[in-house]
Amino acid sequence: xxxVIAGERSGVGKTTVTLALLAYLSRENRVQSFKVxxxxxxxxxxxxxxxxxxxxxxPVLTSEAYVQSCFTRHCQGVDYAxxxxxxxxxxxxxxxxxxxxxxxxxASTAHIARLLDVPVLLVLDCSKLSGSVAAIAxxxxxxxxSVKIAGLVLNRVGSDRHxxxxxxxxxxxxxxxxxxxxxxxxxxxxxxxxxxAELEQFDALIDRLAELGKTCFNWKRLLPLLxxxxxxxxxxxxxxxxxxxxxxxxRAFNFYYQDNLDILEELGxxxxxxxxxxxxxLPRVGGLYIGGGFPEVFAQELAANQQAKDAVxxxxxxxxxxxxxxxxxxxxxxxxxxxSYKSWSMVGVLPATVIMGKKxxxxxRQATALENSPFLDAGETVWGHExxxxxxxxxxxxxxxxxxxQPQSPVSIEGMTMHRVHASYIHLHFGEDKRIAHGLVKMxxxxxxxx
Numbered sequence: 001x002x003x004v005i006a007g008e009r010s011g012v013g014k015t016t017v018t019l020a021l022l023a024y025l026s027r028e029n030r031v032q033s034f035k036v037x038x039x040x041x042x043x044x045x046x047x048x049x050x051x052x053x054x055x056x057x058x059p060v061l062t063s064e065a066y067v068q069s070c071f072t073r074h075c076q077g078v079d080y081a082x083x084x085x086x087x088x089x090x091x092x093x094x095x096x097x098x099x100x101x102x103x104x105x106x107a108s109t110a111h112i113a114r115l116l117d118v119p120v121l122l123v124l125d126c127s128k129l130s131g132s133v134a135a136i137a138x139x140x141x142x143x144x145x146s147v148k149i150a151g152l153v154l155n156r157v158g159s160d161r162h163x164x165x166x167x168x169x170x171x172x173x174x175x176x177x178x179x180x181x182x183x184x185x186x187x188x189x190x191x192x193x194x195x196x197a198e199l200e201q202f203d204a205l206i207d208r209l210a211e212l213g214k215t216c217f218n219w220k221r222l223l224p225l226l227x228x229x230x231x232x233x234x235x236x237x238x239x240x241x242x243x244x245x246x247x248x249x250x251r252a253f254n255f256y257y258q259d260n261l262d263i264l265e266e267l268g269x270x271x272x273x274x275x276x277x278x279x280x281x282l283p284r285v286g287g288l289y290i291g292g293g294f295p296e297v298f299a300q301e302l303a304a305n306q307q308a309k310d311a312v313x314x315x316x317x318x319x320x321x322x323x324x325x326x327x328x329x330x331x332x333x334x335x336x337x338x339x340s341y342k343s344w345s346m347v348g349v350l351p352a353t354v355i356m357g358k359k360x361x362x363x364x365r366q367a368t369a370l371e372n373s374p375f376l377d378a379g380e381t382v383w384g385h386e387x388x389x390x391x392x393x394x395x396x397x398x399x400x401x402x403x404x405x406q407p408q409s410p411v412s413i414e415g416m417t418m419h420r421v422h423a424s425y426i427h428l429h430f431g432e433d434k435r436i437a438h439g440l441v442k443m444x445x446x447x448x449x450x451x
Contacts, residue, residue, distance in 0.1 A: 002071075002081040003150065003225050004036075004120045006109045008136060009088040012125040013155040015042055015193075016184060016209075017176065018084040022049045023206050024213025025226070029079040032228075034071065036112050037086035038364075038385035038427060040255040040292065041193045045186075046084070048196045049206055053258035057083065060096060060107045060364050060405070061383060061429035064115055070259070070431065071116055080226040083118065085109030089140060089147070093364060093405050096383065107364075110147045119150035119225060121175060126166055127156040134169035150225055151175035153217075176217040184208055190339075190389055191294070197251050242268035243445035244285040250275035252302060253327055255292030255427070260437070263430045264289070267441040276331065280307040286448025287321045287440055288312070290328030292427060295346075296356050296390065299336050303344035316349045321374050321420040321443035323436060326388055329416070329423040330354045333392070350416050350423060352394035361386050367400040367426050373417040375439035382433060384426035392416075399424055 005021070007014040018033070025031045026049055033046040033054045038061060043054035055074050057067045075081050092108030095101065105111050113120050122140055126133055133154075141149045153176035157163050167174065184205070187194045196202055245264065247256075253276065261271060272283045277298060282288075295302055302309075312332075316322055324332055335353040336344045343353075365384050369376045376382070386402075392414070399415030399422070415424035420443065422436070430437040 002075070002083060002116070002118045002228065003222070004083040004085055004109055004113045004118050005123065006085040006089040006113075006120045007087070007123045008125070008140060009091075012123050013178070014085060014123045015045070015186075016181070017121075017123050017153050017155065017178065018082065019045055019049055020178075020209045020213035020216065021082060021222075022046060022213075023210035025080050025082075026050045027210060030077065032074050032078040032081045034074075034081070034083040035086075036083060036109050037107065038387070038429075039086065040257075041191075041195055042084060043258070044196045044254070045193070048202065049209070052078075055259065056257055056429065057112050058107060058429060059111070059115070060093065061385060062432040066431045067112065067115055075228050078228055080223075081228050082226060083112065083116075085112070085120075089120065089122065090143065096364075096366070096405055110144060113147050119148040121150055121153060121222075121225075123153045123155055125156055126154045126162070127158070127180070130162065130165040131169045133166055137170060137173065149173075151218075151221065153178065156180050174218070175221055178212065178216050181212070184212065189297075191387065195251070195254060195294075197254065238265055239268050241270040243287065243441060243448045244270045244272050244283065245287040245289055245440065245444050246274050246283055246285040247271045248276055248288075248290040248328065248331075249273040250277045251293075252277050252295050252298040253291055253293040253331070255325070255327065257429050257431075260428075260430045263434060263437050264441060267434070267437055269441045269444065276308050276312070277301050277305060280305070280311075282308075282311045282315055285320070285444070286446070287444025288315065288323070289440065290322065290324040290331060292326035292328065295327045295330045296336060296338050299338050299342075299344040302331065302346065303336075309345075309347045312347045313349050316347075316419050316421055319420055320447055321440060322422070323375065323440050324421065324423040325427050326386075326425050329392075329425060330390060332421065332423055349419065349421065350394070351396050352392045352416065354390050354392055356390050359389065359391075361388050361425070364405050365402040365426055366405070367402045367415075367424070370398060370401055370413070371417065373399060373422040374420045374443060375422050375436040380435070382426070382428055382436075384424075384428045386425050387427070388425055400426065402426070
């Protein structure tokens with residue numbers, strides 16, 4: 001058994017509730033967390049609290065079968081499991097056109113709860129409610145009988161009188177009560193929460209969350225729902241390392257699905273972390289993987305590290321196969337113009353300027369390659385996700401034509417390929433489609449042993 005932490009809408013506090021539960025449970029137990037949807041930052045917080053990689057559950061980027069197998073695999077050998085939902089409980093997308101049936105809330109928290117047969121703990125923002133909260137709770141509980149609501153968490157409760165009014169309406173179903181917490185605030189910015197590596201006094205925050213978890217929940221009723229049936233942990237023996245791939249990893253670049261890293265290792269890659277912010281040279285490797293992150297926040301530091309930029313440019317022009325996503329694409333451009341309209345010099349192997357703006361490009365994408373890249377042939381299609389506030393200014397032919405999931409949706413173009421670089425705004429999950437992972441490892445091995 002496990003629990004899905006869901007919200008009646010975005011912004012009701014489900015991340016705070018999830019982290020409080022994880023912080024308390026992890027003090028003396030092995031706890032595995034999961035996150036619904038294409039999220040990078042919330043899983044960072046989960047991992048910092050539990051000391052175990054969080055796993056993303058996303059049937060658009062992978063498949064329903066992969067979601068189920070991922071959940072089963074990573075629940076082995078743990079005491080408890082907890083899933084943080086996405087947006088509101090029933091907020092999803094229409095199922096992709098490659099899916100067998102039409103599901104209106106595909107990839108929603110409710111969809112994942114049904115797939116895994118896991119009950120839901122529903123978080124309600126009570127800051128502007130009293131007795132009316134009962135109607136909201138009833139609506140969510142009865143909307144889809146196949147989704148089991150295990151109980152409610154009342155968040156942002158004000159006075160004792162406010163709590164009394166809420167309890168009179170909902171008493172039998174309340175499993176947690178959180179007062180307004182002025183001392184627990186996680187700062188955010190243009191793409192969501194500020195990552196854990198940038199937060200000061202993070203350990204003190206975890207301590208406050210653990211105390212919140214200890215005192216604000218009905219553990220007598222919650223623990224049986226969270227317990228995982230004891231199973232022998234299956235060990236997975238990794239193959240011999242065939243090649244080395246440099247993994248950009250620091251405050252500027254840290255958006256990676258843990259499954260992607262695991263899959264590359266399972267294919268024989270040894271991942272060597274390096275920092276475009278701090279390191280003056282690249283390790284001796286056969287390939288590069290530069291994921292997403294916040295290069296726009298650290299543009300001045302990235303621009304100042306000329307030795308790192310020279311090393312990356314030299315390696316790529318020398319034939320090193322490179323896979324770059326979003327922030328990685330931005331780093332490989334000639335210039336990055338930040339939110340203050342200041343221009344910073346980047347690596348310069350892609351003839352483009354990236355410009356930060358107010359417009360948010362967000363959503364799932366079906367991307368079809370317009371030309372051959374190192375890892376995909378022209379005409380091949382992948383499913384991914386975009387999430388950025390920048391645009392490319394270039395005359396270079398685009399790599400992908402993309403469209404959103406809805407039928408008859410407009411198309412757009414993006415990405416770039418040259419040398420042996422595949423660079424795109426599209427974030428991919430390798431769980432169900434390993435073409436790029438296979439290609440990167442194969443080419444990295446060839447490059448490493450021919451150099």
